[in-house]
Amino acid sequence: MKLYSFFNSSASYRVRIALALKGIDYQSTGVNIRIGQQNTLEYRQLNPLGLVPALVTDEGASLGQSLAIIDWLDRHYPQVPLLPADETERMRVLEIAYAISCDIHPINNLRVLRYLSDELHISEEAKKRWYEHWIQQGLSAVERLLHSNQSGEFCVGTSVTLADCCLIPQWANALRMGCDLSGYPRCQAVYDACTRLPAFIAAAPENQQDKIPA
Ligand SMILES: N[C@@H](CCC(=O)N[C@@H](CS)C(=O)NCC(=O)O)C(=O)O
Structure with a gap:
């Protein structure tokens, strides 16, 4: 699994917390939003919104939106659930x-x-x-x-x-x-x-x- 993120992007930070809580191993790639790397054609293929983060799953699917990513992680890695059943x-x-x-x-x-x-x-x-x-x-x-x-x-x-x-x-x-x-x-x-x-x-x-x- 690969996470495209920027160190002090709060949306990226949300996903990093979820990955760490669940103990998921992943590769991290920095996207420097201060110099516009989020707007390159290459990155927009992963996340058409031109925003970090983006997650690429082991199957090669790419997903943007931190809350959607965390929801996906919660369903696929149910250990340490982040959305309560109650x-x-x-x-x-x-x-x-x-x-x-x-x-x-x-x-x-x-x-x-x-x-x-x-x-x-x-x-x-x-x-x-x-x-x-x-x-x-x-x-x-x-x-x-x-x-x-x-x-x-x-x-x-x-x-x-x-x-x-x-x-x-x-x-x-x-x-x-x-x-x-x-x-x-x-x-x-x-x-x-x-x-x-x-x-x-x-x-x-x-x-x-x-x-x-x-
Ligand atoms: N709703 C999106 C927001 C993502 C977002 O706004 N990311 C910011 C960093 S925290 C970004 O990429 N900003 C780049 C820009 O404003 O050009 C999510 O939750 O993933």
Whole structure:
């Protein structure tokens, strides 16, 4: 199995966490999105969206969209399930995962931030405000979801799920962008619990072969 990813892409990070939790052996290929490698014809044959990650299975099928990849992994490698069998827990996991991956992440993606600068000529300061605004709005909703789930160590229930695979990378990105995250103690506690686990450490941006020194 081959994963095309970028070290500090949060969508790639979600999939790396899932692969590590399940103990799946895979080959990793770096796609440097800062210099546009996601837009080459060769890469777009794997993922026509021009976004990382993409997974190529042992049978040669290629798949984009981190959540679809994790769903596929969960069905083919059911050890350490990331989508709970219990219907209520599954619903709560998907609610958090979609809140992050559909409502927070896409508007702060690289191509959106570049469009703000390059086409709309927005200043660096205004772009930072944009980023922070959507992070604060999105994470305050996630914080409320975590409280109403009365979750323990993780986002939902007593084990790691897809929701944690989405929250930790988004949180790491917000930290990297210098956002004030002091208002989200439940999210912080989940981040602290997850980032102590070996799978999350193995999947972290700073531990990837394609890491570009700051
Ligand atoms: N919904 C997609 C989002 C993928 C995505 O936005 N990837 C980002 C990195 S986190 C990317 O490739 N950005 C390149 C760009 O914006 O040009 C998924 O979950 O896989």
